[in-house]
Amino acid sequence: MSLLLEGKRAFITGGTRGIGAALCQVFAREGADVAFNYNSRDDLAQEVMGVIEALGRRARSFKISVTDRFGLKHLTRELVQDWGGLDILVNNAAINRGDNFATTTDRAWDEVIGTNVGSLFAVTKPIYKQMIRQRVGSILNITSIGAIRALPTAVHYATSKAAMIGFTKCLSREAGTFGIKVNAIAAGIFDTDLAQALPERWLQMHDFWTSSGRLGRPEELAEFAAFMVSDRNSFMNGEVVIVDGGTVT
Numbered sequence: 292m293s294l295l296l297e298g299k300r301a302f303i304t305g306g307t308r309g310i311g312a313a314l315c316q317v318f319a320r321e322g323a324d325v326a327f328n329y330n331s332r333d334d335l336a337q338e339v340m341g342v343i344e345a346l347g348r349r350a351r352s353f354k355i356s357v358t359d360r361f362g363l364k365h366l367t368r369e370l371v372q373d374w375g376g377l378d379i380l381v382n383n384a385a386i387n388r389g390d391n392f393a394t395t396t397d398r399a400w401d402e403v404i405g406t407n408v409g410s411l412f413a414v415t416k417p418i419y420k421q422m423i424r425q426r427v428g429s430i431l432n433i434t435s436i437g438a439i440r441a442l443p444t445a446v447h448y449a450t451s452k453a454a455m456i457g458f459t460k461c462l463s464r465e466a467g468t469f470g471i472k473v474n475a476i477a478a479g480i481f482d483t484d485l486a487q488a489l490p491e492r493w494l495q496m497h498d499f500w501t502s503s504g505r506l507g508r509p510e511e512l513a514e515f516a517a518f519m520v521s522d523r524n525s526f527m528n529g530e531v532v533i534v535d536g537g538t539v540t
């Protein structure tokens with residue numbers, strides 16, 4: 292059997308750390324050329340590029356914010372010129388701030404909503420238009436169980452991740468008519484920098500309420516994501532799949 296993503300061209304947002312870095316590695320191992328963007332860490336970007344290339348795939352990295360509409364249009368044009376098209380987009384990059392709602396500042400609210408929701412439009416639109424031209428494509432959005440369950444996470448973050456679910460479901464209707472799939476994974480708690488910022492008590496509670504009794508490893512999410520965006524997952528559209536180690540609640 293061929294590799295899951297043989298010959299595919301993928302763009303992953305936030306590829307330098309955590310789940311994004313695992314997505315880059317697993318997608319490349321499964322045969323995809325992988326481009327990704329990031330915000331700050333040039334050293335990590337070089338490392339991830341090296342991992343992709345060591346797997347024999349083409350790699351590109353872009354230091355550009357997921358909110359930079361103009362830059363992302365330009366980036367898409369450049370990638371399509373170089374690679375001839377784009378088959379897969381993963382909207383992965385996001386931020387969180389450990390806030391109570393009552394003490395959330397205007398700035399923190401705007402930052403989280405602006406990044407996590409604003410990026411859906413800024414990143415997806417130019418790539419979606421290219422996928423329409425191709426009449427094929429797969430878009431995967433990484434949301435959170437915090438958008439679905441009443442968990443003690445920050446309200447701005449949960450709100451932004453819930454927006455991602457509406458985005459997934461509604462866009463899938465329009466996209467389906469062009470042969471494009473739009474799905475989402477609602478992630479439980481995975482061992483990344485973002486999760487390590489959660490209160491210690493929260494992490495202990497997590498290990499108790501999940502049947503697997505531990506945090507997820509980023510590559511565990513990436514393995515499932517590779518199947519979700521592959522052609523072998525041919526009859527799923529507008530779906531949100533929970534990958535959380537088996538929640539008891």
Ligand SMILES: NC(=O)c1ccc[n+]([C@@H]2O[C@H](COP(=O)([O-])OP(=O)(O)OC[C@H]3O[C@@H](n4cnc5c(N)ncnc54)[C@H](OP(=O)(O)O)[C@@H]3O)[C@@H](O)[C@H]2O)c1
Pocket residue numbers: 304305306307308309310311328329330331332355356357358382383384385386406433434435436477478479480481482483484485486
């Ligand atoms: N970890 C979890 O437990 C968990 C649970 C549920 C959902 N999720 C979701 O999974 C996704 C990945 O989370 P993670 O834990 O892997 O996060 P992470 O470890 O904090 O990594 C975030 C990545 O996004 C990039 N990024 C952040 N803001 C950006 C911006 N404005 N423009 C471009 N890149 C930006 C970061 O790049 P720099 O290093 O350059 O800043 C980094 O590569 C997120 O959507 C998150 O909401 C995670």
